[in-house]
Amino acid sequence: MNFDYSEEQQLLAASIRRLVEKQYDFETRKAIVASDTGVSAAVWRSLADLGMLALPLPSDAGGFDGGAVDLMSAMEAFGEALLVEPYLATVALAAQMIQRGGTAEQRQAWLPRVGTGDARLAFAHAERGARYNLAHVATRAARDGAGYVIDGRKSVALHAAGANALVVTARTSGAATDRDGLSAFIVASGTPGVKLEPYRTLDQMRAADIALNGVRVGADALLGATDQALPLVEEVVDFATALICAEAVGAIHYACDATLEYLKTRKQFGAPIGSFQALQHRMVDLVISGEQARSMASLACASVDSEKDPRKRMRMVSAAKVRIADACRHVAQESVQLHGGMGMTEEMKISHTFRRLTVIAQQFGDADYHLERFAALS
Amino acid sequence: MDLDYSADDLAFRDQVSAWLREHLPADLRGKVTHYRRLTRDDLLRWHRILADKGWIAPAWPSEWGGTGWSAVRRYIFEEACGYAGAPPLVPFGLMMCAPVLLKFGTDAQKQRFLPRIYRGEDFWCQGYSEPGSGSDLASLSTRAERRGEHYIVNGQKTWTTLAHFADWIFCLVRSDRGAERKQDGISFLLIDMKTPGITVRPLALMDGGREVNEVFFDDVAVPVENRVHDEGKGWTVAKYLLGHERMNTARIGTSQRELESLKALTAKEQKDGRPLLDDPRFRDRLSRVEIELMALSITNLRFLDRLRAGTAPGAEVSMLKITGTEIQQALTELMMQAVGPDAQPLARVGSDDADAYVAALSPRYCNYRKTSIYAGSNEIQRNIIAKMALGL
Numbered sequence: 001m002n003f004d005y006s007e008e009q010q011l012l013a014a015s016i017r018r019l020v021e022k023q024y025d026f027e028t029r030k031a032i033v034a035s036d037t038g039v040s041a042a043v044w045r046s047l048a049d050l051g052m053l054a055l056p057l058p059s060d061a062g063g064f065d066g067g068a069v070d071l072m073s074a075m076e077a078f079g080e081a082l083l084v085e086p087y088l089a090t091v092a093l094a095a096q097m098i099q100r101g102g103t104a105e106q107r108q109a110w111l112p113r114v115g116t117g118d119a120r121l122a123f124a125h126a127e128r129g130a131r132y133n134l135a136h137v138a139t140r141a142a143r144d145g146a147g148y149v150i151d152g153r154k155s156v157a158l159h160a161a162g163a164n165a166l167v168v169t170a171r172t173s174g175a176a177t178d179r180d181g182l183s184a185f186i187v188a189s190g191t192p193g194v195k196l197e198p199y200r201t202l203d204q205m206r207a208a209d210i211a212l213n214g215v216r217v218g219a220d221a222l223l224g225a226t227d228q229a230l231p232l233v234e235e236v237v238d239f240a241t242a243l244i245c246a247e248a249v250g251a252i253h254y255a256c257d258a259t260l261e262y263l264k265t266r267k268q269f270g271a272p273i274g275s276f277q278a279l280q281h282r283m284v285d286l287v288i289s290g291e292q293a294r295s296m297a298s299l300a301c302a303s304v305d306s307e308k309d310p311r312k313r314m315r316m317v318s319a320a321k322v323r324i325a326d327a328c329r330h331v332a333q334e335s336v337q338l339h340g341g342m343g344m345t346e347e348m349k350i351s352h353t354f355r356r357l358t359v360i361a362q363q364f365g366d367a368d369y370h371l372e373r374f375a376a377l378s
Numbered sequence: 379m380d381l382d383y384s385a386d387d388l389a390f391r392d393q394v395s396a397w398l399r400e401h402l403p404a405d406l407r408g409k410v411t412h413y414r415r416l417t418r419d420d421l422l423r424w425h426r427i428l429a430d431k432g433w434i435a436p437a438w439p440s441e442w443g444g445t446g447w448s449a450v451r452r453y454i455f456e457e458a459c460g461y462a463g464a465p466p467l468v469p470f471g472l473m474m475c476a477p478v479l480l481k482f483g484t485d486a487q488k489q490r491f492l493p494r495i496y497r498g499e500d501f502w503c504q505g506y507s508e509p510g511s512g513s514d515l516a517s518l519s520t521r522a523e524r525r526g527e528h529y530i531v532n533g534q535k536t537w538t539t540l541a542h543f544a545d546w547i548f549c550l551v552r553s554d555r556g557a558e559r560k561q562d563g564i565s566f567l568l569i570d571m572k573t574p575g576i577t578v579r580p581l582a583l584m585d586g587g588r589e590v591n592e593v594f595f596d597d598v599a600v601p602v603e604n605r606v607h608d609e610g611k612g613w614t615v616a617k618y619l620l621g622h623e624r625m626n627t628a629r630i631g632t633s634q635r636e637l638e639s640l641k642a643l644t645a646k647e648q649k650d651g652r653p654l655l656d657d658p659r660f661r662d663r664l665s666r667v668e669i670e671l672m673a674l675s676i677t678n679l680r681f682l683d684r685l686r687a688g689t690a691p692g693a694e695v696s697m698l699k700i701t702g703t704e705i706q707q708a709l710t711e712l713m714m715q716a717v718g719p720d721a722q723p724l725a726r727v728g729s730d731d732a733d734a735y736v737a738a739l740s741p742r743y744c745n746y747r748k749t750s751i752y753a754g755s756n757e758i759q760r761n762i763i764a765k766m767a768l769g770l
Contacts, residue, residue: 281764
């Protein structure tokens with residue numbers, strides 16, 4: 001039993017914190033969010049230099065074979081700073097699909113460039129009406145000579161606009177919610193028939209809906225076995241879920257610190273409002289939520305790293321996501337309430353943290369979805 | 379990061395569990411897991427089994443019978459006992475009076491009391507709360523007047539758990555009514571329950587059991603040699619005891635056993651021809667409690683791990699108490715709800731063991747309201763966290 005981060009993990013976290021202090025203060029972040037692309041090339045370069053992009057990649061692709069536990073402290077730092085860079089889309093989702101499902105050629109074609117920061121990827125899986133059901137894919141890929149032709153629509157693909165390639169899931173057989181019949185493809189940006197409709201999200205990130213009309217790809221675009229992509233998608237989404245659990249812990253940590261500070265400095269009735277017991281007890285409950293969330297983020301990250309049985313892994317990740325989602329809502333709502341009207345203003349970082357926590361609570365499945373998956377696997 | 383115990387500690391856990399399987403008497407285990415009342419003899423029988431094994435007071439210094447186990451092993455042991463369905467150890471002697479004696483007692487006091495506590499020869503209770511002094515304990519008014527080599531004690535204690543079983547009571551009393559601060563002028567006395575002038579009266583509670591009492595002191599003569607620490611230093615002793623709270627305050631092992639019982643119960647209990655466990659509304663409530671317990675078991679280990687760094691537990695213990703008791707209460711509530719209308723009869727004519735088990739569930743729900751009230755109410759725990767950890 002040891003809950004400390006290893007020396008390497010601590011060093012990485014310290015480097016990320018330095019990067020965040022230097023390049024990601026709240027004002028700089030605002031400028032990044034307001035820019036055309038909504039992300040920062042300089043920050044991406046720095047993340048690559050620190051090894052953050054290569055960390056979870058395999059060593060034969062220039063990576064460091066890191067797992068979710070290795071990324072935890074860095075994800076916490078991202079959560080505190082409200083990083084809007086395409087880390088999740090590129091490193092945690094699409095690159096993981098290629099790493100875990102790809103051929104040697106596919107891995108060599110993409111992963112080293114992801115690690116050096118020269119390629120960005122996105123994951124085009126979700127569809128409207130699917131809610132959180134990962135098997136629900138109506139987009140189809142039909143055989144077309146040696147290759148495939150893909151038709152359908154994807155929804156809320158994170159950071160799709162800045163990506164050099166998309167990992168797209170499509171049905172090669174079966175009906176829209178069958179577990180079998182799902183396949184994955186690597187589709188280079190600019191492939192004819194791919195049309196992006198980009199937008200901003202509530203948490204100030206970029207995403208896009210994607211229309212796929214007669215998109216022709218070669219046989220070498222197929223990622224993993226035909227019809228059998230769902231377990232791979234589940235594994236990768238669990239990995240990303242564990243990472244956003246850790247990110248949530250960082251955002252919660254910031255929200256608690258900021259709220260506590262506000263309670264100590266804001267004065268009403270001639271006293272700091274933190275002297276009022278009604279508020280003290282609510283503050284304590286936030287801290288308890290934060291501790292419970294941290295425990296479950298550790299469980300999720302350890303499970304995606306070492307649990308070999310997919311059912312057990314999914315059960316643990318779902319348990320974690322239920323608790324994290326509850327904590328996200330609780331901490332987000334209460335920290336704004338305790339800040340009063342100030343907490344709702346664009347000017348205060350807490351309102352931005354509120355938005356990220358609100359999104360994390362639902363990202364990759366809300367508490368209801370994961371409660372159901374947890375119970376079904378019990 | 380490693381969320382599990384070391385291989386050595388896991389082996390230790392297996393060893394403890396194996397020993398419990400062999401030595402925990404089936405009748406005592408049955409009483410615990412079926413929520414039947416434990417008698418004084420039941421409690422002492424288990425105490426003596428552990429004492430014979432040398433495991434009754436793990437945290438004591440080894441010269442007095444401690445095992446020398448690490449904090450992690452003490453935790454593993456306590457949780458394993460809870461999970462196995464062992465009777466609870468009455469804490470007043472082992473975990474409250476003894477640490478006070480070890481810290482503040484004279485050699486004579488240690489020699490006189492510690493071996494008897496170890497062997498279960500004296501049954502202790504705690505004289506803290508009074509009718510006018512609950513959460514505001516320092517306002518207590520039971521008074522002790524010095525007369526020669528005795529204190530004459532007059533007043534009343536209340537909520538005194540198991541006083542009707544007790545041979546001895548340790549008490550906070552006001553020995554100096556003129557002190558400026560209410561925390562000053564309090565002394566810590568050890569009082570023989572057989573001393574003339576002591577009356578124990580049961581407090582009837584809504585669950586129908588006898589657990590707590592009122593204890594009246596009417597000119598009770600207590601030898602001065604039974605005072606622990608200096609006169610007027612009782613509050614120092616009391617505060618030390620508060621800081622001496624243990625890391626198993628959340629009772630994870632017991633709650634894990636209860637959760638398994640609840641699942642077994644709801645797998646059997648039918649609703650419209652299907653197990654209640656499959657009812658989405660009920661199942662979601664159960665799952666949330668299970669998840670909270672999973673989280674707390676890791677939180678508990680994380681806090682335990684902090685002891686390695688030499689940090690004394692403070693606000694952490696309060697957090698474990700709040701969340702642990704919330705889970706315990708939620709489990710008793712779900713168990714009562716699980717049996718539906720059968721939660722109403724307290725006893726049925728010609729009832730068997732299964733009926734008795736079901737009939738115990740709603741009194742137990744009532745009884746467990748105590749957990750968020752006793753040992754520093756959960757509101758007091760929040761005050762402690764606000765002050766100690768948050769600086770509010």
